[in-house]
Amino acid sequence: MAPYEPEQDTSGTGELRAGRRKAARYVVPVAVAGVAAATIGLVPALATSGDPDLPDVTAQELIEKIAASDTQQLSGNVKISTDLGLPSFGGDMAGGFAPGGGGSDEGGDGKGSAADPQSKLMELASGTHTLRVAADGPDKQKLSVLDDAAEYSLIHNGDDVWAYDSKSNEAYHSKAEGKGSGERGSGEKGSGGKGSGDKALPEGVPSTPKELAEEALKAVDDTTSVKVDGTAQVAGRDAYRLVIKPKQTGSTVGQITVAVDSETGTPLKFTLSPAGGGSAVVDAGFTKVDFGKPAASTFDFTPPKGAKVTEADEAKAGTHRFKDGGKEFGGKEFNGKEFKGGQDLSGLNVIGKGWNSIAELELPGGQGLPTGGSGDVPADAQRLLDSLGDQVSGKFGSGTVFKTRLVNALITEDGKVYAGAVTKDALVKAANAAK
Structure with a gap:
């Protein structure tokens, strides 16, 4: 297994910063959704087993491996737990104050939608959730939030972005930004960047280990220590453990641990531990992952018969009022x-x-x-x-x-x-x- 490694001082290491900047350009194509809050557990998101015997790598080499990762196709399940320590009020308080949430009334015109991603995905900001994800390049992604008796799905397929809430039988439809106008997103096609029109998708808190790792790598500078801390097995795959810690006192962040797939360089698990100890604040990781091409039908969507369909332009027409x-x-x-x-x-x-x-x-x-x-x-x-x-x-x-x-x-x-x-x-x- 990879040995414990002395903390790597990043203050004079231009290569590490270059690797970090390069890594920040790569965003896994399953970035079909975020949360309109700025932060996203209770128990580890998934069990890790064994310490696989892998070739030794340095922190710099592992960061470069993440940067070089260009995962375009995958499918699997992600378990995400968040514990910000917020009190529970019961009911649907968060949804009531979120734009388009079930408790809000856009000017009293009834145009709010239970399927609006900006409000629905606020649920990821607390508790434990199972997500099903799939991606086939920068123009096809799907994310589903699985509940016991219902499912919420967000699908990006070419020009269209659909969201569907099976519990309320409501759908929400929007056009990917730039589509139909000859414009493209700023990301490079095929790089896994947020280009090809997917900028129209909700942004906010990342929802996959890859996205979370990208955000953590942006913080790597001379105030940070980075080291490889052994190996692990995540979702049946061998991985290295990259540990990122603040050198400064006064931060509420204790450390961030990223499990990096030894073959593809794709982050498989992300854990943010608080400086105060206790359970993780954020714990997100694959419980099952397949890097093969998903079936084309995965990204097909037609609103079920009788479903209420809200167009994004209609939803934005009203002014939110909280009552x-x-x-x-x-x-x-x-x-x-x-x-x-x-x-x-x-x-x-x-x-x-x-x-x-x-x-x-x-x-x-x-x-x-x-x-x-x-x-x-x-x-x-x-x-x-x-x-x-x-x-x-x-x-x-x-x-x-x-x-x-x-x-x-x-x-x-x-x-x-x-x-x-x-x-x-x-x-x-x-x-x-x-x-």
Whole structure:
């Protein structure tokens, strides 16, 4: 098996950075879906067995192997678990606040769709889920979320992107960006990049080990240690274990472990462990994988008889309004200011570097969050804020730190936000230094 290897100092290794940059250009073609949140377990996503005896490799060589991987065809099952430490409120709170979610009403016109990927795939942000994936080049991908009695599928086939929710018998249809207009995506065809029109697919949290590994490799710099830490067997295939760790203190990330297929260089499993210990925050890996060409019929889709079909253009026509006790939000006054759902946050600034980077920005209107007593926040949302928040103070004044097991955010009383994968103390320090 590959031996334990001293930590590799990346500060003077241009080759490692070059390999990392090259790796970031390759995105596995099963990237048909993401989540509209910025973060995605409870138990290991899959069992690993044995320590296969493989030729020794260095971290640099393994990164280059990932970069050289050009997996265009595959099929299999992925088990993904996420544990951000968020409280459970029951019901469909998340869906109710997501665009197009079952609890939202787009201007009361009933144009919301239970099959809208932007809301449906929010479910991957918590709990454990089994996905069935398939890919045949950059223009054909399919991802299905499997439940006990239902299935949700997202299919990209050439010009068309279809989503179907069997539970509600609803379908959602859109055109791949650039199709029909002579435009193409920016990725190179055949490279597995996000080109060939698939930019129209939902983006956000990666949903496969390959995508997750690409994001981790982007963080490799002189603040990071990288080493090969033995071998494993994942989904019946021999793999190397690549371990990525922050060198800095103050990050909530403990380490990232990527199991890399020894033959193809394709990441088979991704695990993000928190610095505070306990279960993984993200654990995603193949339980079954086949690198052969999927059947062409895999990517065929016709809405079942009687299914409600929503076109993407129709869904975007309305303005989202969230309701609580008959009160509407969206295009209405929020904390004394008009707040629109799509309003941009302003004044973005990045403090620090590497794993300790903190985003500094301002809330719309330059005010802090409304308090529960003001009645401006839906009851479920206020309960979420109260359960996650810690009151803090310093040179910056006072504010509240909202916590997950990975990303924390400080919102000050004057509407400043400091957020990152860092500890509460690091956020307070950054806010004090900004004054």
